[in-house]
Structures are given as structure tokens and as C-alpha cells.
Amino acid sequence: MRLGFVSAILPDLGLEEVLAFANAEGFDCVELMCWPKGKAERRYAGVTHVDAASLDAAGASRVKAVLGEHGVSISGLGYYPNPLCPDPAEAQVYVEHIQAVVRAAALLGVGTVNTFVGRDWTKSVDAQWPRFLETWRPLVAYAEERGVRIGIENCPMLFTADEWPGGKNLATTPAIWRRMFADILSASFGLNFDPSHFVWQHMDYLEPLREFGDRIFHVHAKDVRVDRERLDDVGIMATPLEFHNPKLPGLGEVQWGRFFSVLSDTGYDGPVCVEVEDRAYEGSVERRKDALRQSLRYLRNFT
Amino acid sequence: MRLGFVSAILPDLGLEEVLAFANAEGFDCVELMCWPKGKAERRYAGVTHVDAASLDAAGASRVKAVLGEHGVSISGLGYYPNPLCPDPAEAQVYVEHIQAVVRAAALLGVGTVNTFVGRDWTKSVDAQWPRFLETWRPLVAYAEERGVRIGIENCPMLFTADEWPGGKNLATTPAIWRRMFADILSASFGLNFDPSHFVWQHMDYLEPLREFGDRIFHVHAKDVRVDRERLDDVGIMATPLEFHNPKLPGLGEVQWGRFFSVLSDTGYDGPVCVEVEDRAYEGSVERRKDALRQSLRYLRNFT
């Protein structure tokens, strides 16, 4: 497997600086953020290390040259909007930019685009399933035609009252994955697997590695700590950040040795990118770089 | 403590038959259901062992005579509607019948009425807090004036997609209880404590026995089994019956020895009523009676 990181944590650095840092620290690859240029809608969003909308062949060549120079590869292009958000016009903007990121990936020869399927957070899964299919069947086909695979991250995007009750991403559990992959038949439709989201959902993250082995296109290494005494106070119907904290790998409850043990047995040898959302490590760009260094040291025990 | 049962499980029996059964089997008391006469809105609802709306002094005397005859006491009157349901007219019907049950309790010399505070299941806790206070401040005062205590059961009333996402009862966690008891100051406002709801909410049910010791007016002895492999498939954002089953005491995850150990240390010596919602024991009235017998045998180990 190749160890990398998600570039969203280094918004203050340009592409070259990101790659130089990756190279200097011993990372093999980077998942480059491709948000549209402009203002972020939420923490960790809005970072643009590759401007997908404007990327052309020449631009792609320049990016490739820089990559070669730093000896670092792109694990995937990342853009995580809500293409099923309640406002259809807004959703359409997201869909179109996903298409732009797919085109950019094709130009760059990057095989994977990571994103969310989105969710209308006011509706149940069943209630919005038809809309999910309408949106995603053509999107998956679009990617498949261009030789790009779509890796859907399994984050529920339900953290606080703002996304209550359903969160902003449907693709959160094995039960829903089975339904997704049964209803949209394409080998280009798969997962960006992050074990941390399973922890606070109180779900096993090992068996799905086996069942969905051929759907795992990309892996995020993030961790979370569930605080028992907070959970005792508010219960699982609370918004999740009331009872858990995202943390660096090794500072949470994911058993990474066990995780890589099973993952290695599935034959996975793709990228594993550290995703930093640990508020204790956000004070400065240097502190965020430290977060990446520490995560890499920790993960090197297991891969 | 006095062991009893919730009469809702014996809808086919009249009051005398219920009391005769209780006496014959060695139960000390019964929580008598006081739904308005008519059709039930859901499983376990709609049972009328005392017709609160029509009860007068003479009727109360008759009930007391029957109780005396069978040597069984009433642990509380029970009526569990949703007085915060989205339709205000419907909610008002519930509020008025709660008042009727309070009056019936006063007539019968029964100190406790058990119910739900209700919830508008489409709204967050914060969004409906003002309405909660408007509804419940006068209701609690109404009960207090008549010497009756209100015991709110801690069931979230979120079981399937029908009550998604919020369920039909706000009073589900220590965090919300603290807010309730801080905002409605009355020693007549307390809890009908059921440990089983804490289990599937992944919360501790022992420490709250200590913190809310003086608020526990009544106890329900129900149990649940969380099925790990089902939870692994759907996660905690699913509707709860997707991953757990209500069961008789001793067939679930509540550690009853530990529960009664802590409860006895708080000085609680009120009623503990078996509540049967175990579908494996619902085939016939005899089977449901067996459920009560088995539960009593089991609980007699600990109290």
C-alpha cells in the first residue's frame, strides 16, 4: 500500500509546497483537493490544489511535471459536496463540478475521484432513493466512459444540529452499499473507505473490508475517540459530535493493526491517505504538518 | 420494592381478571392502563383497565373494593400518548386525557400517573423546547395540585421508519432530564425509569439511578437484546428495531443484578412493573401470562 494524505489539511500551501512536503516527509502520494475556487462552505472544504474546472491538457502536463519532480503520485482527486442537497439547483452545481473533476482525473491519468453521493438530510433513505438513482446512474456512467472510478466515502456527514437528522451522505453502511451496488451496476462505482465513521456508528469495520474488497478504491486513515461519559449523557440519538471527537490515527479507537491485517489479506494495495480533522492539531500550519508527520510515523508500524 | 406488571399485555382480560391473575401468581401490584375507550393507535396501546374519563367516586370505591379483595395494589395509572404531536388539536386531546387520568389517580388514592412528555418527531429537541414547556408546566401543576406525581417514561418511542427521525417522546436521556427538571421546578415531576431504552441507546443505566434517585417514581422492568451483526449492517442511524429486539427480563442485556444492586442502595422501595413487549411471547393470552410468570420468577432472584 502507498501512504499519503488528504491535501485539505494544508489549504495555506500551494500544490508545489504540498508535494514538496509530502516528498520530504516520506509520503508516497497525496489526495489532491479539487473544490471549485471560492469560499468554503464548511471546515476542511473549499481547498483547491487542482483547479479541475479550468484544467486543460497543458495544465495537466504541468501538474504531472511537478509530480515527477517531487516523486509523489496522486492517490485520487477529492471533492466532497452534497449532490443530493434539498435545493436542486445547488445540487446541479455539485454534479457538474464532479463531472469536471472526473475530466481532470482523466486528463491527469488519475484513476480515482473521491466524493460523496450526498443526501437530502430532511428525508429518509427510502424517500430519496429514486432521486439518488437519477443523479448517480448518469454520473457513474460519465466516469466509467472516461476510465475513472468513483470512490464514495462512507462519512455520514452528520456531525452537529446543522445536518440533523440525516446528514449529507447516504453511503454510510454495508446495508446501503449493497443496495447502491445492486441498483447501479458498474465496476467504476466503489468506495473510499474510512474506518473511523464506523466506530461512532458502533459498527464493525473489518468484515466489510472482506465483503466489499473489490469495491475499495481508496482508503482514508482517520480515527475517532468515543467518549463514554458523554455518550452516557446524550445517547446515540444525539448529534454525533456530542459524544465523539475525530482524532489522528493512533489516538482513537480504530485498531489499525487489525485493520491493516485484514486489508492486506484482501489484496488491497492502493493508497491509504491520512485525513486530519483533529482540532487539537489545527492551531497553525506547522502544527498541522506535525499531525501528518505523527500519523505517518504511527501508520508505518502497520504498513 | 413491590413487583408488578403493566396491564397492557393483558388487553383481553377485564380488571378483575387482571387482579385475580396478579394475586394468583404472586405479584404485589399492577400498573393499570387508562387509555380512552376506543381503538388503539399502536401495539400495546389502547388498553383500558380503568376508564379514567368516566370514573367518579362511586366507581373509584368499586375499584378499591376489587383491589382489596384480591390483595393487589395499583402501582400507577398508565397512559402513554404523544401530547406534543405535530397536530395541536390531537395533542390537546391527549393533554385532556392525561388530566382525566390524574383526576382518576386522585380519586383512587394512587400517587403516580405514568406517561410520556411526547415529541414532535419532525423537530429537534431545541426547536420544540418552548412548546414542551407551554404544554407541561400547566400539566405538572395540575397534577401537583391534586397530590399526584407524574412519572415520565424514558422511551424514545422511535422504533421504525414511522417515527423517524425524532420519535414521540423527548424525555430520553440524562442530559434532557436535567434540562426538564431545571425548567419545570416541581417535586411532582419525575420518571418512570426503564433501563432497557438505555441499552440500545448505548448508555449506562446505573449512574442515572444515583443522580436522579429522588425523581424515580416508578420502574419498568423490560429488557432488550442488541444484535451485533444487525447493528454492524445498519449502524446507529438506522431505526432502532433494525438492530435490537425487546425481550423479557433475563433474555436481554440489562444486568438486573447490578440494576437492583444500585437501585436498592438509592433507597428506592417503590414498584417495579414488568412490561412485556417480546414478540416471541405474544401468540396467545396464555403465552402472555407465561411471559409474566417467567419474568416474575427471574426478577425474584434480585428483589
Add this chain to the structure above:
Amino acid sequence: MRLGFVSAILPDLGLEEVLAFANAEGFDCVELMCWPKGKAERRYAGVTHVDAASLDAAGASRVKAVLGEHGVSISGLGYYPNPLCPDPAEAQVYVEHIQAVVRAAALLGVGTVNTFVGRDWTKSVDAQWPRFLETWRPLVAYAEERGVRIGIENCPMLFTADEWPGGKNLATTPAIWRRMFADILSASFGLNFDPSHFVWQHMDYLEPLREFGDRIFHVHAKDVRVDRERLDDVGIMATPLEFHNPKLPGLGEVQWGRFFSVLSDTGYDGPVCVEVEDRAYEGSVERRKDALRQSLRYLRNFT
């Protein structure tokens, strides 16, 4: 479910005495041992409470009359030889007596005969599979034709060096059960499920209740205690009695509350018979009766 016991523990009592004891102590049913008259080959074997070989219609009527008198039913007829033992002539004797027990069951109107499929303990599972099929296809057909179901107990019959290495019964795990039921297609071929054998084999005994729900014809309630410090010394390759002891229900590691919780949810309402093989309770017939009384008291907590 109906609680009973396996009559092998009371070899000193005649049929009427067994039934009288069962009735007096509150058991619903008894699994009657049908070993051929003569000497036992091992502990707990060789007991004959119904002499299947000689039973005719008149004898069956007499048995039924005695049953009616004592208000106790037969949960099944039991005979546990090794019909796949290395010596084919010996095996044939066992097969023929199994047929006799099937005929006796038909005469008595008892739906279930409990036995072992047997095993050539010197051979691997694969090496003897063809012989297993040759022996059991006709035996199962024989029972099916007579309206009798065969319940195979899941005991490996590997206890000491005498049965090393394979034991005397193949039908020990879900993996083997799947193969058995796939290769011998008959609704009359099922299981006499005993959770205790799963404990020392370090297997889960709950999930198989679900998967094989429609194959469970009979249940044995036995328990075992695995002694950690003995296992630490000899490991799982030792003969099993080097690291575990059979015990009464409640004195071992089976979580009976959990067991009956899941079993009740499968819809099982057949017999559950206490099987006593606890050496601490074998000193006298009175002590063995105490073992049955204690087991019944314990199990009544859960069913």
C-alpha cells in the same frame, strides 16, 4: 418450549419411576433412552427406558397409558451409537437398532429420534464422507417414510485419548452441517442442538440458532466450564477433557439467557431437555435427581 430431561441419568429407575419423578418435579417431558438391552459401552450409555427392539403395538399402548397417567410427554427417543465406527459389522448393528428406534417412535407417535451420525475416528471428515452418505441416505429415507424426524446431536464425542483424534460423531459444526444438509436433502434430517459442545470448540452457539432454525428438532441443555489454566498448559490439540468439564446449566459458560433469547425469536417451541454429565452430581441416585431439580430451577428463569 417444554422443559424435560434426558433419562440416561436415571438408569436405576424404571420407566414409571422416571415419569413419576418428572411429573412430581414439574418437568413437561422426557427424552427416553432406547439403548438395546445389555451392557453399556461408555458412561451415560446403555440405558433402556423403552426397549425399541421388542416394542409392538400393545407395548406402545402400555407406554402411552403410563405417560397419560403421569401427564408427561416424550420429547424424543434417544440412542447415541457410532454407526460409522471402523468395524463395518459393528456399525451395521447400530444402524439396525436406529431403525428399530425409528419404528418404536412411529408406534408411540413420537416425532423425533435423537442420535449421532457417527464417525470413523481414525479418518478425516473428507476421507469418510462417501461412507457417511451411503449409511445415512437410506437411514434418513427410512425415518422420513415413517413420519419420524432424525435429530443429530452436535457432540464431537471426542473426550479422551480413546477417541483420538476424530471422535465418534461427524456432525459437529455449522460447516459440516451445511454439507450434510446439502448432500442429504430431507426435511426429516435435522439437529438435536446442544450449545455446550460449541463452548469448548470455541464457537458461537447463537448465530447457528438462526441459520439452522428450521433444522432444530430438539435441544439439549447441558453446560461446560473451560478451565483457562488447564487450557494454557495443554492447548486445543489436547483431548478436550484435559481442559474442560461438563457441568449443569448455570454452572458453565453457556449464557442461557442469551441462548433462550435468540432461540425464542426463531420461533422454536419444541423440547429442551436437561442432560446431566456433571461428575460432581453423580454420587447417588438422589444426587442425580438433585442435579435435575437444580437444572430445572435454573432454566425456569429463562423459559
Add this chain to the structure above:
Amino acid sequence: MRLGFVSAILPDLGLEEVLAFANAEGFDCVELMCWPKGKAERRYAGVTHVDAASLDAAGASRVKAVLGEHGVSISGLGYYPNPLCPDPAEAQVYVEHIQAVVRAAALLGVGTVNTFVGRDWTKSVDAQWPRFLETWRPLVAYAEERGVRIGIENCPMLFTADEWPGGKNLATTPAIWRRMFADILSASFGLNFDPSHFVWQHMDYLEPLREFGDRIFHVHAKDVRVDRERLDDVGIMATPLEFHNPKLPGLGEVQWGRFFSVLSDTGYDGPVCVEVEDRAYEGSVERRKDALRQSLRYLRNFT
């Protein structure tokens, strides 16, 4: 095994009332308290159901007659002073009364006297070992000569600041037992084994059942609950009642099924006496009787 209780919990009842209660509730035996007549020095002490000092042959006959009448036996005579207390004169009074109890046991044909070896709580174990031997060698010889066995209870008698730091009984751990039995060689010197004291000392109570199998003369069935959150605050150097509560069997942490499982395998078939020190059950004599009834019901699951 024979189930009984320690009579100290019924100080308000005379001997006959105690035995009548035992018989009516189904207890097999009673450990009768033999404190000298007079004022108790601490909770649960000072009860005199047999006045050992004044007992003569005639008195013994009367006691035996009453026992015969009620069909209850004496499991042992109990007297639990501190014969190693710092004041030698006081200690001598205790020693002499232990001798009186031994004589009473001989007169009554009761084989076992239960007591403490005592401790000078201000001194370490080593510092007082010579005095322990001086006191106990003759005491054990005295009992042995009269055919009476001494069962030393393993309670540290360290509960609150009053007995800080060493408690009032040395015989608290396997390490000390080995030393005791090596230094005082007598088959009449053994244990009154109470598993609850091992729980708060954070020790295993199962393996010692095996190692000291032939030294176990008597068993006390008491339980304790260790409260994690209290222990987290004060640690194990606190006085023990700061972090645990004595409770009835089934309301604490002793795994009684496991306990009786191992105990039965050792061949023990002596008395097991419920000892009630649960403050939640001390309000009235009726409440204390309920404690005994509940404990008996619970323990009957396992023996």
C-alpha cells in the same frame, strides 16, 4: 451442599425463632452466633444465639432437641473477635471465649467453629507473625484435642478509618494462608471461605478453591459491589468501604455460577451460609428476613 445463613442478621430473634424461620423458608442449616452476652462492639457482632460460656451438657441437650424439632442443623458456631488486638488483656478475653465456643461445639457435636485469627492493625504481617503463632498454636491444639475444626474467615476486617491500616484479621490471602498452614500443622486449622472479600481485594476467588480444597470447612455466601467511579476517585489505598458496598448474593460481582461450579468439582459438600451485611436490607426484621429469602432463592439456582 447445605444452604444456611449466619444468625447474626437476626439478633432480635431467639434461638427457636431463628430455627423456625430457617425451617419454614427451606434452609438446611444455620451458623449460630456465640458472642458473649453483653454489648456488641461493632455492627453484626454481639449476637448470642448460643451462650457458649454457660453451656453445659443439659443445655446442649436442650439445643439439640430444638434443632431436631425444627429439622435444621448447625453449620458451625460463629464468634469473630480480634484475638491479636493490640491490648493483650483484651486479646486474652477473646482467646478464652474462643475456647468456650470450642467446648460448646464439642458438647453440641458441631464439628466447626468459625472465627478470625485477628490482627494488630497497627503492625505489618511480618511484625506480628511471632505473636500470631504464640496465640494460635495452642488454640488450634485445644480445638484439635476436642475434635473441633477451626474455620478462619478470610475477611480483612478493614472497612473504615477505624481499622486503618491493617484491619483486624491476618488471614486474608492465599499467600498468608500458605504461611499459616505451613507454620501451624494441623488438619483442624482451616478456612471459612467467603468469596466477597476477594472481590474488593482484586483477587481471584476460584483458583484458591482448588488449592485449599481440603482446608475449606465452611463457606459464607456474601457479595460486594465495587463502584468503579468511587474507586477512580480514591484508589486502593483508601479504606475499602470508600469504594465498595457489601450486597446480597446476586447483587454483587461474585460470579456464583462459576463459584459453585468450581466448588462442586472440589468435592466440597459442607455448608454454605448466607451472610447479610447489605445496608439496603436492614430497615426492619422483616426486611432482613426478606434478604435471607431472596438470597436463598438466588443461590438455589446454583446448588
Add this chain to the structure above:
Amino acid sequence: MRLGFVSAILPDLGLEEVLAFANAEGFDCVELMCWPKGKAERRYAGVTHVDAASLDAAGASRVKAVLGEHGVSISGLGYYPNPLCPDPAEAQVYVEHIQAVVRAAALLGVGTVNTFVGRDWTKSVDAQWPRFLETWRPLVAYAEERGVRIGIENCPMLFTADEWPGGKNLATTPAIWRRMFADILSASFGLNFDPSHFVWQHMDYLEPLREFGDRIFHVHAKDVRVDRERLDDVGIMATPLEFHNPKLPGLGEVQWGRFFSVLSDTGYDGPVCVEVEDRAYEGSVERRKDALRQSLRYLRNFT
């Protein structure tokens, strides 16, 4: 956070050698031992890397120069005597040297002095509380006036029979800390937090990180292993080294990932100093250096 070590483990090295080693191995800081020159009273004591008593402005400048040269900072000055020892004259010597260390810290611009509050080990906590206040109110004031904070380590200093029963330091539990900080009101009075001492005291070491977050001035990274089989023999009333061994971080029971996870969330960014008391690593100065190297490698996974 800054990783360092306690210099006591390198008594054979002079200050410059210690700092050179720290720098070479990648440590950020060192806690320098300031015992008075002379003979050590116990293992790990008596090391003098800064001679506080004789330090003057010139000396301080020289120390600072050496620090600057090696790029290593002082995490705190350390001196761990028993200023509440039974002999008042001896205690006074300790108090005076603590004052000297405070003065040295002020001269060096080091903000923290680490020490023990001490204990008269023959007395209970309550019995010596007045003396504790008399000694420590002026000492804390002395430090506060000089801009130095006092970090009290939470080691009970009870290891063997020599310190029985109370140990040589009162400040061992949250319960006692609350009392200390309530009775001596000063923001200069806080903790040198070592999680290992909580392990053998069977206490949680995570929640106190939150409750006492603003009192944590310094952290020691030491670990211990509790040996279950030894504890089973002697129980918690034994002297602690009878059942546990101090070990390097990662070789004991402290869950360091969890520890740093919670610690980082409290906002702590002070020093974390490895304290080596692992006898398996004491054979030579090289072996002790290895102990520091290994500890640093291990801890770098988490910080």
C-alpha cells in the same frame, strides 16, 4: 507537546553529557534533578544535575549557555523528598531545599519545580492534614512570589514494607487533589501527572486529565505492569511492588494512545518526560540510554 526525560536515570553523566545525549537522540527537553549534593536515600534519588543550593546568577548563565548550545530546554527542576516525614528536623531540611530549588528555577527562568508534598507514612490522611497545610501554604506562597509553579507528582511512594502503610506522598488521588486545591488556593500549585501510579491503584487516568486540566504543569511518561497472578496471591493490601513492576512506556498497561488523545484535547502543550524505573534496563549506562531511546521511539507514535 515536548518530549523529554527525567535526568535521574543518568546519574553517571554530567549536565553537559545529559544535554548532548538529549540533543543527539531528538529529545526536546530534560527535567533536571536537583538533589542536594551527597548520598542518595533511595533508588533514583540523589542525582544532582543542577546544584540548586549554590546556584547564583553566574551559574545560571552558564547553565543557560550550555542549554542553548545543545538546543535543549529544561522542562522543570526536579527534587522529590518527603517534606512531611515523621522527623520534623529532617522535614525542615527538605523544605529548605525545595525553596532553594524554587530560587534556582527563578534564576534559570524555568517555570516549574516538580516535587512531592510528602507524607508521614504512619498516619492517615486526615490525621496529618493540618501539618500538610502548615508546611505547604508558605511553600506555595514562596514559589508563587517568585513566579514559579510547583508540580506535585502523584506517586504514592509506597512500594515495599519500608514505607508501609501510607507511603511518602499524600497527593495520590483526585479526591485528595480536590481537597489540596480547595485548601491552598493558588494557581501556582498543581500537578506533575504520571498515569502509571493510577494503574496499580486501579484508577482511571483519563478523566482526571479533563477535571484537572489547568493544574497539569508537567507530565511523566512511565508505565507499569500489574501481574494478575501475583495480585491474586497477595491482594491490594500488600505492598504494591508485590504485584506490579514499573516498566518503560509501551511495556505496561497505560494506553498511551488514549492518554495522549485526551491530553491533547485538554489543550496541554507542556513537557512529557520519560521516567525510567524499569529494572530490566538498569544494567549499564548504555542500557539506560537504550531505555530512553526506546521510550522516545514508542511515544513518538502518539505525539
Add this chain to the structure above:
Amino acid sequence: MRLGFVSAILPDLGLEEVLAFANAEGFDCVELMCWPKGKAERRYAGVTHVDAASLDAAGASRVKAVLGEHGVSISGLGYYPNPLCPDPAEAQVYVEHIQAVVRAAALLGVGTVNTFVGRDWTKSVDAQWPRFLETWRPLVAYAEERGVRIGIENCPMLFTADEWPGGKNLATTPAIWRRMFADILSASFGLNFDPSHFVWQHMDYLEPLREFGDRIFHVHAKDVRVDRERLDDVGIMATPLEFHNPKLPGLGEVQWGRFFSVLSDTGYDGPVCVEVEDRAYEGSVERRKDALRQSLRYLRNFT
């Protein structure tokens, strides 16, 4: 302790390349494989980094020169045949080559030869004990005379149906070790201790470190993962690879921190050699080198 690896994983590299790699990566030592030249009989066998049969003084000097050049030592010579295999002629070949390896060790000044005692897999332990003694008494004497110690690895060599039921090595448990060392009295007869084999045998691997401390001549660092869901299907009577997978250290169930904690306390300071049998890391020589690098990084946390 010295960290090394077993050279069997690098069959494609010659001795010098193996040593160069070891040196470059920071390994202290290597266990060199000494299979006879020729074809391997099984995976990981048949590797010849030292040709023991032909080694003479000159050859030994050349090997020592190469070792010196690369600064790497030999932890032991390794050859793992089955000298008790059913065919006596074949067994004799193995015995003679073990002698050759002993001679080679003596020539090289290497103190330890690692091997298996072997087993006739069709026979029970007892049945072949006499043959074990006949074979091994002279072999151990042969080694002792030459100043070489024999370290027997504790691998049962039972993985699949091919070695069913007994495996190819008797020396698998503490119970058997005690018997071995009692029957062959020689300080040159000891263990090459690999904790991973204890894991799937469901045995503790810590206590034996203490009991057999003076018999541990060499340590293998391998790990395994037991897959619960596979074990649930097949049970412990299955061939072991049906329910577990060998993995790199850190990717299995061995608690390495705990392991090295206890091992260091025993005073062991010999070699610890990584043994790679993880199929996920076998694709290429580079991948196998990565396996060694990763294992070293991981183990350096603890030693």
C-alpha cells in the same frame, strides 16, 4: 535483546546479500537457514544460506569474515525437519543433517541450533514418546558435547489436512515441555520460543516465559490473526489454517508490548528474529524485504 530475522524469507538472496540487507536496515543478527542443498519439501523450507554438510574450518572462516564485514551476527543456525517422521529411513536423514548443523555451529562459534523434535503425525503423544527419547537423547548429547544448544521451536506444524491430526512437531505446549525436560536432562536442550503458535492454540504465552525462562535460547517474532467468524464455522477440531492466518508482528493478536515486558523481566537478552510467513507480503523479493522492514519498525517500539 538483538533484533534479527529468519533468512528463509529471502531464498533468492545469497549469504552476502542477506547480510548486507540486514546491515543496511539495522538488524543486529540473522538466523541462517541450513537446509541441505536441494528441493524444498514445503513453503519456507529448503533454504541454504549456510551449507552445513560441506562446511569446514576454511569455509567457517570465510563466513565469519563476511559477518564481520557487514557487522551482523548469527543468532542461530536453523533447520526444521521432522526427525520423528513415520518413515525411519527418512527420519535418519534428518537426524544426520541436524548433527551436521550442530557441527557447523561449533565451527562457526554459533551457540544455538534451532529445529523441531518432529512427530509421527498419525500417533498420539504418548504412543511415540519412547521413540522421541531414543532419537533425542543422543542428539542432545551430541550437541552438548560440542558446546551447542538446541532450541526447539514450539510450532505444532499442523496447518492443513496434510499433517492431520498430530502435526509434525511434538514440542508444542508447557505440559509437553515439562515432560521433555524431565526426561532429557541437559542444559543444552531448550526452546526457540514463538508466541504466535500459542495464540491459535488458545494458550497464554506470557506465563511460560517465566516458567521456562532458563530454557529460552532463541525467540521468533511472528504473529497470527484468528478469524472469529471462520472459527465459529469450523471449530478447534478443524485444521488450524481454516481459522487463522500467520501475519507480521503488529498485524496479529500477540500483544508485543506485554510480551517484551515479561520477557525483559526474565533477563532474556538473546536474539529475537522476525519470521515472515504472511502471504500478503510474499509477492516479490522487494515485498518480502518490506515485510522485514515493517516488522523491524514495529518491534523497535518495544525493544
